[in-house]
Amino acid sequence: MTITAMPGAPAGDAAPEEKKGGKKKLVIVVVLLAVLGGAGYWFFLKPSGPPPPPEPGEVTALEPIQVNLAGGHFLRIGIALQATTTVAHDVEGSKALDAVIHVYSGKKLEEVMAPKEREHLKEELKKEVDHLYHGDVMDVYLTEYVAQ
Missing domain, CATH: 3.30.479.30 (Band 7 domain)
Incomplete structure (x- = not known):
């Protein structure tokens, strides 16, 4: 005998909730990476003003x-x-x-x-x-x- 669904829970409802939660996590991770990338650029790679005048x-x-x-x-x-x-x-x-x-x-x-x-x-x-x-x-x- 094979069990395909838990008793008391409809079989089709579990998968959409997991997908919905997975998309939220993906969006949060992408936004967090963008913020960290921007902060890294700001502190480490940002040009420090105009170039020095020629000698x-x-x-x-x-x-x-x-x-x-x-x-x-x-x-x-x-x-x-x-x-x-x-x-x-x-x-x-x-x-x-x-x-x-x-x-x-x-x-x-x-x-x-x-x-x-x-x-x-x-x-x-x-x-x-x-x-x-x-x-x-x-x-x-x-x-x-x-x-x-």
């Missing part, structure tokens, strides 16, 4: 060039590039010299000689060089600046 590396001085200004004037300008320590070699300057020509050529003599405008043009050059060198150059210095 200055070598300065590469470039040969001065002459740039044509408006009205038959010209500007003789020399620059030096301050690389970051992430650069393992000297910075090749042809892209920077091209940026100098792009930023300064065609400007009026009054524009390149006014102190405020000169600083503005230098900042524009610095942004252009930063873009061209993908952040490997952190500053641009004017080593020669003669307009005529």
Whole structure:
């Protein structure tokens, strides 16, 4: 003789209650694992603020060039590039010299000689060089600046 159900309890009611309790336990375990995973990330793997600023590396001085200004004037300008320590070699300057020509050529003599405008043009050059060198150059210095 085989017993398939306990006396006094209907045979079909026991299985759904066990499944229902099993689903609740599974949901609780999943939520608990998500909370523990989030807490572990927060305390151990979370980035600790912004990255440190780049450290200055070598300065590469470039040969001065002459740039044509408006009205038959010209500007003789020399620059030096301050690389970051992430650069393992000297910075090749042809892209920077091209940026100098792009930023300064065609400007009026009054524009390149006014102190405020000169600083503005230098900042524009610095942004252009930063873009061209993908952040490997952190500053641009004017080593020669003669307009005529």
